[in-house]
Amino acid sequence: MEYIDGGVCAAKGFKASGIHCGIRKNKTKKDLALILSEAPASAAATYTTNLVKGAPIEVTKEHLKNGTAQAVICNSGIANTCNSDGIEKANMMCKFVEESLGISENDVVVASTGVIGQPLDVEPIKNGMDELIKNLGDNSRDACSAIMTTDTVIKEVAVSFEVGGKKCAVGGIAKGSGMIHPNMATMLVFLTCDASISPEMLQKAVSADIKDTFNMISIDGDTSTNDMVVVLSNGMAGNETITADGEDFEKFKAALNAVTKRLCRMIAKDGEGASKLIVCNVTGAADTENAKKAAKAVICSNLTKAAMFGSDANWGRVLCAIGYSGADVDVNKIDVSFKSEAGSIDVCKDGMGIGFSEEKAKEILLKDEIEINIELNSGDKTATAFGCDLTYDYVKINGDYRT
Amino acid sequence: MEYIDGGVCAAKGFKASGIHCGIRKNKTKKDLALILSEAPASAAATYTTNLVKGAPIEVTKEHLKNGTAQAVICNSGIANTCNSDGIEKANMMCKFVEESLGISENDVVVASTGVIGQPLDVEPIKNGMDELIKNLGDNSRDACSAIMTTDTVIKEVAVSFEVGGKKCAVGGIAKGSGMIHPNMATMLVFLTCDASISPEMLQKAVSADIKDTFNMISIDGDTSTNDMVVVLSNGMAGNETITADGEDFEKFKAALNAVTKRLCRMIAKDGEGASKLIVCNVTGAADTENAKKAAKAVICSNLTKAAMFGSDANWGRVLCAIGYSGADVDVNKIDVSFKSEAGSIDVCKDGMGIGFSEEKAKEILLKDEIEINIELNSGDKTATAFGCDLTYDYVKINGDYRT
Numbered sequence: 001m002e003y004i005d006g007g008v009c010a011a012k013g014f015k016a017s018g019i020h021c022g023i024r025k026n027k028t029k030k031d032l033a034l035i036l037s038e039a040p041a042s043a044a045a046t047y048t049t050n051l052v053k054g055a056p057i058e059v060t061k062e063h064l065k066n067g068t069a070q071a072v073i074c075n076s077g078i079a080n081t082c083n084s085d086g087i088e089k090a091n092m093m094c095k096f097v098e099e100s101l102g103i104s105e106n107d108v109v110v111a112s113t114g115v116i117g118q119p120l121d122v123e124p125i126k127n128g129m130d131e132l133i134k135n136l137g138d139n140s141r142d143a144c145s146a147i148m149t150t151d152t153v154i155k156e157v158a159v160s161f162e163v164g165g166k167k168c169a170v171g172g173i174a175k176g177s178g179m180i181h182p183n184m185a186t187m188l189v190f191l192t193c194d195a196s197i198s199p200e201m202l203q204k205a206v207s208a209d210i211k212d213t214f215n216m217i218s219i220d221g222d223t224s225t226n227d228m229v230v231v232l233s234n235g236m237a238g239n240e241t242i243t244a245d246g247e248d249f250e251k252f253k254a255a256l257n258a259v260t261k262r263l264c265r266m267i268a269k270d271g272e273g274a275s276k277l278i279v280c281n282v283t284g285a286a287d288t289e290n291a292k293k294a295a296k297a298v299i300c301s302n303l304t305k306a307a308m309f310g311s312d313a314n315w316g317r318v319l320c321a322i323g324y325s326g327a328d329v330d331v332n333k334i335d336v337s338f339k340s341e342a343g344s345i346d347v348c349k350d351g352m353g354i355g356f357s358e359e360k361a362k363e364i365l366l367k368d369e370i371e372i373n374i375e376l377n378s379g380d381k382t383a384t385a386f387g388c389d390l391t392y393d394y395v396k397i398n399g400d401y402r403t
Numbered sequence: 404m405e406y407i408d409g410g411v412c413a414a415k416g417f418k419a420s421g422i423h424c425g426i427r428k429n430k431t432k433k434d435l436a437l438i439l440s441e442a443p444a445s446a447a448a449t450y451t452t453n454l455v456k457g458a459p460i461e462v463t464k465e466h467l468k469n470g471t472a473q474a475v476i477c478n479s480g481i482a483n484t485c486n487s488d489g490i491e492k493a494n495m496m497c498k499f500v501e502e503s504l505g506i507s508e509n510d511v512v513v514a515s516t517g518v519i520g521q522p523l524d525v526e527p528i529k530n531g532m533d534e535l536i537k538n539l540g541d542n543s544r545d546a547c548s549a550i551m552t553t554d555t556v557i558k559e560v561a562v563s564f565e566v567g568g569k570k571c572a573v574g575g576i577a578k579g580s581g582m583i584h585p586n587m588a589t590m591l592v593f594l595t596c597d598a599s600i601s602p603e604m605l606q607k608a609v610s611a612d613i614k615d616t617f618n619m620i621s622i623d624g625d626t627s628t629n630d631m632v633v634v635l636s637n638g639m640a641g642n643e644t645i646t647a648d649g650e651d652f653e654k655f656k657a658a659l660n661a662v663t664k665r666l667c668r669m670i671a672k673d674g675e676g677a678s679k680l681i682v683c684n685v686t687g688a689a690d691t692e693n694a695k696k697a698a699k700a701v702i703c704s705n706l707t708k709a710a711m712f713g714s715d716a717n718w719g720r721v722l723c724a725i726g727y728s729g730a731d732v733d734v735n736k737i738d739v740s741f742k743s744e745a746g747s748i749d750v751c752k753d754g755m756g757i758g759f760s761e762e763k764a765k766e767i768l769l770k771d772e773i774e775i776n777i778e779l780n781s782g783d784k785t786a787t788a789f790g791c792d793l794t795y796d797y798v799k800i801n802g803d804y805r806t
Contacts, residue, residue, distance in 0.1 A: 049727070050723060050726040050727045051725075051726040051727070051732065051734050052722050052723055052725065052726030052727075052734045052754070053726075079719070081719065082719060082722055082751070082754055082755050082756055083755060083756065084755045115717075115719060116717075116719025116720070116722065116723060117718060117719040117722070117751065117755070117756035118756065119756075225719075225722075225723050225726060302705070302797075302801070303801055306797070306798050306800075306801030306802050307801060307802065309798060309802045310801070310802030312802065314518075314519075315520060316482070316484065316485060316518060316519025316520040316628075317519070319455045319485055319519065319520070319628075320453060320455055320519060320628050322454075322455065323453040323454040323455030323456075323628060324452070324453045324454070324455075329454065331454050331455045348485070348520065351455070351485055352485050352486060352487045352520070353485055353486065353520035353521065353522075390798055390801075391798060392795045392798050392799070394705075394709070394798070395709050395712060395793055395794060395795050395797075395798060396795070397709075398705070398706055398709030398710060398713070398793075399709050399710065399712045399713030399715065
């Protein structure tokens with residue numbers, strides 16, 4: 001397996017496009033994306049657990065019931081959520097794709113991201129379809145930039161791998177930034193693959209994968225209304241179709257995970273206003289559930305996040321977060337260390353403070369990728385959570401998002 | 404019942420004192436408080452639910468087992484948490500009170516607040532005892548200022564009321580600001596009362612009270628390690644002792660609630676970095692638990708808090724928070740309005756956006772006390788939660804708290 005270029009266009013038979021159609025006033029910001037597979041693909045997805053759901057979620061769920069899809073259309077700027085005509089508008093977006101490309105609207109995945117509760121005007125989308133289709137090509141980056149909201153960097157990843165002697169690729173694009181919290185498919189992630197795999201096994205793979213990847217990210221503790229992870233796998237690699245557990249399925253899952261894990265880090269690092277990626281590794285847990293609870297609580301703690309922003313080795317806040325996480329841990333066995341490319345430093349042993357060089361700690365915490373490593377000394381289970389620091393810019397971005 | 408001056412000294416027989424003893428380097432900031440009752444008092448308390456607990460919590464729990472106490476000693480600056488000699492130091496603080504005042508160390512409540520994991524030097528406390536005791540008097544404000552950390556205003560409240568024909572008073576001081584989150588006794592609150600009431604009924608009153616008061620506050624979602632609410636009631640009002648439910652107990656609870664509710668608002672409004680008090684009222688819920696979940700989620704949402712900071716009527720974030728709150732609600736029945744002294748404005752009806760004047764909304768949200776009113780249209784149960792906005796200053800204060 002190796003990382004390759006191409007994002008959602010790395011897999012055979014996938015093209016992408018991203019344009020400015022006019023949903024956003026700013027003409028330099030793309031706002032409409034399309035991903036198309038030459039052939040109908042097995043499709044699987046996971047969605048937000050928020051009771052308030054964007055209309056596109058409902059429509060996509062319906063369209064993916066048969067496990068097949070061929071295209072993804074997504075706009076940014078308006079979430080199409082809490083609108084009385086939301087379903088109608090989401091259906092219209094799928095219809096535009098049907099009319100333009102001759103594929104059934106039932107094979108279209110639709111997604112929206114942006115402000116909640118403002119009506120979506122689909123005229124710009126309708127009028128933009130010609131340009132959107134004209135630009136279909138090896139344009140994963142354009143599609144990615146069109147689904148971005150407050151994201152500051154493109155997030156695309158792809159890997160090549162082999163299944164049954166056939167070379168395959170899986171790639172993806174993601175948008176993240178704000179309203180991102182564990183325990184659901186958090187954010188928009190579109191993954192494409194050319195392996196041949198049944199819809200059931202594809203769903204099994206993605207459902208398992210997100211538990212340790214996208215569900216372990218938190219930017220701000222707010223679970224979005226519109227988020228989904230969708231994967232299309234069109235079989236054009238020509239491998240024998242994966243229909244059951246086994247070596248091929250394991251290879252497929254490993255490749256998928258190589259993509260999703262990296263996208264996770266990119267999403268967390270580019271959290272709204274973030275200046276740093278924070279990765280919390282919990283080891284030595286009695287069980288995985290406890291490890292996850294502890295790791296997530298640390299990543300979600302505003303106080304810990306603010307301390308990381310200030311490069312302040314305030315490990316007491318880490319202990320505090322573990323203590324209220326709901327994890328069943330023996331607090332008198334907890335060791336904590338901070339790590340970055342500048343080195344590693346132990347700051348807490350057996351739940352108590354130990355002497356350490358504040359200078360060295362500062363040096364470590366000034367880097368832009370920080371690991372908070374927690375050893376619970378109670379077993380051999382582990383978990384990793386991904387987050388970012390809490391900064392002035394988070395407040396600024398969200399103090400007046402709508403204007 | 405009426406609000407009166409005096410804080411923890413409003414009730415008969417209570418004196419208080421607050422000094423700078425030297426735990427803090429800044430000599431203008433008081434760091435040691437004492438509250439003393441002339442007579443032994445019925446005592447009850449609730450504590451943080453964090454598994455990581457400050458040593459003073461353990462010692463106080465032990466001392467209150469018999470339901471009696473006569474004094475409270477509390478330092479700020481150092482939390483005395485995650486220290487290997489924490490229990491020993493907390494015991495020493497009680498011993499100092501015993502030696503200075505001739506009351507048993509078992510009748511002393513001890514509390515600490517400040518940085519976690521740094522050793523507490525008790526020498527300054529020992530050396531400060533003479534001055535602390537010399538200053539005992541009608542000095543509720545001094546005691547309050549000595550327990551403050553990042554608080555910016557004094558929080559003291561008292562009311563007078565009548566039980567069994569006897570005039571009584573109940574008053575309290577509180578410190579809040581950061582690491583404050585629902586579902587526990589959040590922050591330090593010391594309440595004094597001169598009514599005669601059994602320890603059992605006192606505990607019953609305080610345990611019931613905090614469910615709708617201190618457990619409904621969130622500043623930052625972080626549950627502290629050191630927090631407690633303690634109430635001492637010394638019986639000096641001369642009423643017939645309250646030993647069971649009934650009219651007297653109801654009067655007592657009402658007076659207690661008049662104090663705690665107001666302290667809640669003060670704590671929330673003075674949250675770290677806060678520029679606004681946010682009160683979320685949920686009405687029309689099918690049951691109280693759902694109402695509480697929804698109200699708390701809104702108050703805790705970083706995105707909603709940041710929007711309030713920006714006076715941005717981004718009600719979609721309110722809906723979003725209700726949607727992930729875990730409350731069992733019909734999202735298509737939710738109405739939302741914003742209210743302040745500048746008026747009230749409806750922004751969402753039946754879960755959908757409605758047209759409203761952005762100008763009027765801005766005017767309302769620019770005030771420093773905002774109500775977010777949510778009608779679920781599904782029953783007659785209600786809940787109120789107290790919080791504040793998320794500001795640049797929160798990040799600033801917590802980016803480098805320890806220096």
